[in-house]
Amino acid sequence: MSAPARSPQELHDTIAGGIGESPLRPDGTLKVRGEFAYSSDLWHEDMLWGATLRSPHPHARIVRLDVSRALAQPGVHAVLTHEDVPGENVYGLKYQDTPALAADLVRYQGEPIAILAADHPEIARQALKEIVVEYDVLEPITDPERAAHDDTLPKLHPDGNLVRHQRIVKGDPAATADVVVSGVYEIGMQDQAFLGPESGLAVPAEDGGVDLYLATQWLHVDQRQTAKALGLPLEKVRLTLSGVGGAFGGREDLSMQIHSCMLALRTGRPVKMSYNRLESFFGHVHRHPAKMYYEHGATRDGKLVYVRAKMYFDGGAYASKTPVVVGNGTTLSVGPYNVLNAHIEGWGVYTNNPTCGAMRGLGAVQPTYAYESQMDKLASALDMDPAELRILNALSEGSTVVTGQVVDFPAPVAELVQRVRDLPLPPEPAAERDIRELPGGASNTTHGEGVVRGIGYGVTIKNISYAEGLDDYSTARVRLEVLGGEAVAMVHTAAAEVGQGLVTLQQQIARTELGLTRVSVHPADTSVGDAGSSSASRQTYVTGGAVRNACRAVADAVYALLGVPAEGMSLTGGKVVAADGEVVADLAELLGDTAIEETREFHHRQTYPLDPETGQGDAHVQYGFSAHRAVVDVDLDLGLVKVVQLDCAQDVGKAMNPDAVVAQIQGGSAQGLGLAVMEEILVKDGKVRNPSFTDYLIPTILDMPPMRVDVLERPDPHAPYGVRGVGEPPTISATPAIANAIRAATGLELPRVPIRPEHITGV
Amino acid sequence: MRVNVTVNGEHRRADNVWEGESLLYVLRERLGLPGSKNACEQGECGSCTVYLDGVPACACLVAAGQAEGRDVVTVEGLAEGDDLDPVQESFVERGAVQCGFCTPGLLVAAHDLIERVPDPSDVEIREALAGNLCRCTGYEKILDAVRDAAAKKAVR
Numbered sequence: 001m002s003a004p005a006r007s008p009q010e011l012h013d014t015i016a017g018g019i020g021e022s023p024l025r026p027d028g029t030l031k032v033r034g035e036f037a038y039s040s041d042l043w044h045e046d047m048l049w050g051a052t053l054r055s056p057h058p059h060a061r062i063v064r065l066d067v068s069r070a071l072a073q074p075g076v077h078a079v080l081t082h083e084d085v086p087g088e089n090v091y092g093l094k095y096q097d098t099p100a101l102a103a104d105l106v107r108y109q110g111e112p113i114a115i116l117a118a119d120h121p122e123i124a125r126q127a128l129k130e131i132v133v134e135y136d137v138l139e140p141i142t143d144p145e146r147a148a149h150d151d152t153l154p155k156l157h158p159d160g161n162l163v164r165h166q167r168i169v170k171g172d173p174a175a176t177a178d179v180v181v182s183g184v185y186e187i188g189m190q191d192q193a194f195l196g197p198e199s200g201l202a203v204p205a206e207d208g209g210v211d212l213y214l215a216t217q218w219l220h221v222d223q224r225q226t227a228k229a230l231g232l233p234l235e236k237v238r239l240t241l242s243g244v245g246g247a248f249g250g251r252e253d254l255s256m257q258i259h260s261c262m263l264a265l266r267t268g269r270p271v272k273m274s275y276n277r278l279e280s281f282f283g284h285v286h287r288h289p290a291k292m293y294y295e296h297g298a299t300r301d302g303k304l305v306y307v308r309a310k311m312y313f314d315g316g317a318y319a320s321k322t323p324v325v326v327g328n329g330t331t332l333s334v335g336p337y338n339v340l341n342a343h344i345e346g347w348g349v350y351t352n353n354p355t356c357g358a359m360r361g362l363g364a365v366q367p368t369y370a371y372e373s374q375m376d377k378l379a380s381a382l383d384m385d386p387a388e389l390r391i392l393n394a395l396s397e398g399s400t401v402v403t404g405q406v407v408d409f410p411a412p413v414a415e416l417v418q419r420v421r422d423l424p425l426p427p428e429p430a431a432e433r434d435i436r437e438l439p440g441g442a443s444n445t446t447h448g449e450g451v452v453r454g455i456g457y458g459v460t461i462k463n464i465s466y467a468e469g470l471d472d473y474s475t476a477r478v479r480l481e482v483l484g485g486e487a488v489a490m491v492h493t494a495a496a497e498v499g500q501g502l503v504t505l506q507q508q509i510a511r512t513e514l515g516l517t518r519v520s521v522h523p524a525d526t527s528v529g530d531a532g533s534s535s536a537s538r539q540t541y542v543t544g545g546a547v548r549n550a551c552r553a554v555a556d557a558v559y560a561l562l563g564v565p566a567e568g569m570s571l572t573g574g575k576v577v578a579a580d581g582e583v584v585a586d587l588a589e590l591l592g593d594t595a596i597e598e599t600r601e602f603h604h605r606q607t608y609p610l611d612p613e614t615g616q617g618d619a620h621v622q623y624g625f626s627a628h629r630a631v632v633d634v635d636l637d638l639g640l641v642k643v644v645q646l647d648c649a650q651d652v653g654k655a656m657n658p659d660a661v662v663a664q665i666q667g668g669s670a671q672g673l674g675l676a677v678m679e680e681i682l683v684k685d686g687k688v689r690n691p692s693f694t695d696y697l698i699p700t701i702l703d704m705p706p707m708r709v710d711v712l713e714r715p716d717p718h719a720p721y722g723v724r725g726v727g728e729p730p731t732i733s734a735t736p737a738i739a740n741a742i743r744a745a746t747g748l749e750l751p752r753v754p755i756r757p758e759h760i761t762g763v
Numbered sequence: 764m765r766v767n768v769t770v771n772g773e774h775r776r777a778d779n780v781w782e783g784e785s786l787l788y789v790l791r792e793r794l795g796l797p798g799s800k801n802a803c804e805q806g807e808c809g810s811c812t813v814y815l816d817g818v819p820a821c822a823c824l825v826a827a828g829q830a831e832g833r834d835v836v837t838v839e840g841l842a843e844g845d846d847l848d849p850v851q852e853s854f855v856e857r858g859a860v861q862c863g864f865c866t867p868g869l870l871v872a873a874h875d876l877i878e879r880v881p882d883p884s885d886v887e888i889r890e891a892l893a894g895n896l897c898r899c900t901g902y903e904k905i906l907d908a909v910r911d912a913a914a915k916k917a918v919r
């Protein structure tokens with residue numbers, strides 16, 4: 001069968017620009033014209049619509065499942081259950097613990113039980129109602145702390161309810177100090193809330209395989225899991241990335257991948273699945289809610305002596321990224337600060353709450369909120385300026401972090417705090433204010449009376465790339481040929497552009513390395529080697545490195561063709577140029593009909609697992625750092641908060657595309673603001689109470705204040721071009737900055753985010 | 764049922780439309796115009812914003828039958844041939860597009876704002892776009908783009 005109409009396009013450059021410049025996105029024009037093919041736009045003649053039946057119960061046994069009535073509906077072409085899964089009915093990112101379709105036990109509300117394909121989405125939805133499922137409803141396990149310690153609870157999985165426990169012990173874990181502050185902090189369940197729904201189109205192929213066009217973050221990991229469930233060899237399950245409407249971690253786990261392929265293979269017809277917003281809230285994993293117990297000890301002059309912490313991460317029904325959240329959460333638990341002594345314990349557990357997995361800032365968002373709250377508490381106990389306390393304890397190059405790893409790259413934490421502190425503050429509020437700029441805005445709830453202002457800081461450290469010994473690499477293929485008399489390059493990787501600007505970056509690198517203006521980017525698919533995931537702030541680092549390596553191999557092949565030593569040669573302006581500036585050859589003439597194609601990988605430097613007892617080990621490749629300062633106005637009577645200004649200073653190593661870097665920082669900060677004051681999936685007894693954009697609020701343009709962004713470039717000598725991952729840190733440090741500002745304004749403890757009006761008013 | 768609409772200046776007809784299909788579904792799945800986006804289909808995000816008889820509306824909230832005989836302009840109708848509308852141009856040039864899923868709806872809303880208020884203040888821009896969610900950009904570059912588009916339109 002053929003490719004779908006509106007399949008992913010090859011992207012050509014719009015405006016030249018190399019590394020360090022800010023060329024425009026090659027997909028920008030398509031996107032503003034409405035012509036860019038997102039996964040939900042895919043269309044194939046003859047296609048069917050898939051739909052999913054989901055469990056209404058968070059914990060239940062399936063005692064009867066009868067699909068015959070649904071199958072008899074006119075317009076319905078297949079109805080499938082766990083019995084129809086051709087291969088192994090289990091998948092997962094780290095642990096293989098998730099059924100493609102539930103067989104006997106249901107572990108969360110929304111778990112897929114049956115799928116069907118029909119002529120029209122409405123027929124599909126109606127037919128779902130004809131599927132008969134009888135449940136034996138069970139008591140849900142919903143308390144993560146109990147799930148970690150109470151062995152009398154029912155086991156949700158064969159090995160029990162503990163996904164991972166990690167301890168980190170440094171120095172004297174029982175150290176004592178002059179000044180001690182402690183607190184218990186909680187963070188609600190945040191959602192990635194990307195706008196483009198989970199969707200894809202599966203097209204059955206003549207060889208008995210299937211071609212899947214979809215929105216995802218990591219084509220190859222989807223391919224491996226999907227092929228296994230389909231019982232097909234990898235080469236028969238081919239994936240192509242379609243337009244992705246945001247991801248933020250929410251597309252790391254499978255959603256419709258196996259289901260759409262099963263339906264396509266069964267019906268012999270293309271099958272499109274596209275979740276609506278309600279289903280999207282059930283169809284992807286969320287950010288882990290956490291409860292964290294912290295104690296900080298310091299000398300009278302403000303030096304940290306010890307940190308002790310216990311943290312509980314609610315992983316929900318399946319493991320997903322919980323092991324990594326525990327790893328990141330514990331190893332980053334003391335923040336970007338020097339601490340001689342530490343005793344940290346983290347637990348990630350199974351419950352019957354919605355499954356939690358990857359979201360921007362993975363595992364670092366939770367402890368950062370807690371330790372940054374603690375830092376303010378400590379500053380207040382010591383009667384110190386909160387920014388000064390942070391500067392005094394800041395990690396720097398050469399420091400040893402809590403896992404014993406030495407920071408052997410720039411770590412300008414103190415400078416970031418200083419810089420964000422030194423940015424201009426908004427003017428003091430005038431007596432007469434435009435009510436639209438006050439908390440409550442145009443709803444006219446105050447004219448400024450009862451409104452107080454506060455300033456707060458948040459600083460974070462986030463590991464970049466995958467950790468704890470994973471060989472996390474990327475692959476790129478670069479082809480150089482002459483088209484229309486001009487040398488042009490084509491870059492082909494499997495790396496997912498999810499909106500962050502990776503396609504632009506690939507072009508920038510190829511232009512710089514090959515000295516060309518015309519570069520295009522091939523649609524990402526599995527016909528080229530693995531690129532790993534568009535997550536963990538890693539793609540510029542690893543795929544950027546792979547594109548660089550492939551380009552350099554292409555250049556070497558050019559020199560070989562010319563018979564000159566590579567030493568001293570470069571490609572510039574379409575010419576081969578010697579060290580002394582002499583033009584040795586014209587690339588287009590030299591190549592003629594010859595195309596040069598090279599494929600290369602980039603592996604980052606090795607990391608190591610943590611010692612299971614002490615948590616010591618060189619677990620991380622690199623760290624990113626950012627600092628925020630928030631200014632808020634709070635209406636004390638109504639508990640309404642208006643973030644007046646939110647500024648950020650971040651070190652990015654090397655700004656490959658300065659405009660895109662700033663855009664990432666602004667977007668990330670908005671998500672951090674959301675977590676601070678509004679975003680939470682409300683779960684009660686394992687059930688989600690607000691699965692819609694009516695009730696799950698994300699920041700609008702009225703909620704986002706003006707932002708100043710100060711970008712530092714301190715190159716990391718170990719990274720290609722000196723880059724440092726950018727995407728995650730701003731999301732992480734924005735939340736505590738806002739929480740601390742609200743505390744500064746109100747004098748309240750506020751030990752939980754999101755901070756809601758009732759937390760401020762106390763009613 | 765059969766639905767007749769003028770879309771981007773052309774008369775279009777959709778046959779066999781089901782009761783309950785939205786204008787958004789008809790545009791995307793029956794008329795081959797997927798530019799208007801389906802982010803929530805609940806009237807909450809603004810991604811599906813189109814002009815309906817010259818007034819911005821969420822196409823997901825308009826029943827297909829309600830569109831009978833009316834005039835619709837979608838994001839696909841903003842450009843004139845190869846020439847982008849200034850709003851479209853500014854969104855690309857100012858980096859207001861990341862994943863771009865919110866973009867078509869924002870473009871229609873911003874286009875409408877500048878038609879009504881040729882030189883909008885920041886507060887006016889924020890109010891006019893408050894119904895359009897964007898998860899990627901943090902909105903700062905969207906503000907830049909709208910200011911820039913207004914300036915461009917003023918000189919044209």
Ligand code: FES
Pocket residue numbers: 800801802803804805806807808809810811812821822823824
């Ligand atoms: S899709 Fe219509 S408002 Fe969200």
Ligand code: FES
Pocket residue numbers: 195245246499859860861862863864865866896897898899900
């Ligand atoms: S650019 Fe992705 S939602 Fe706005």
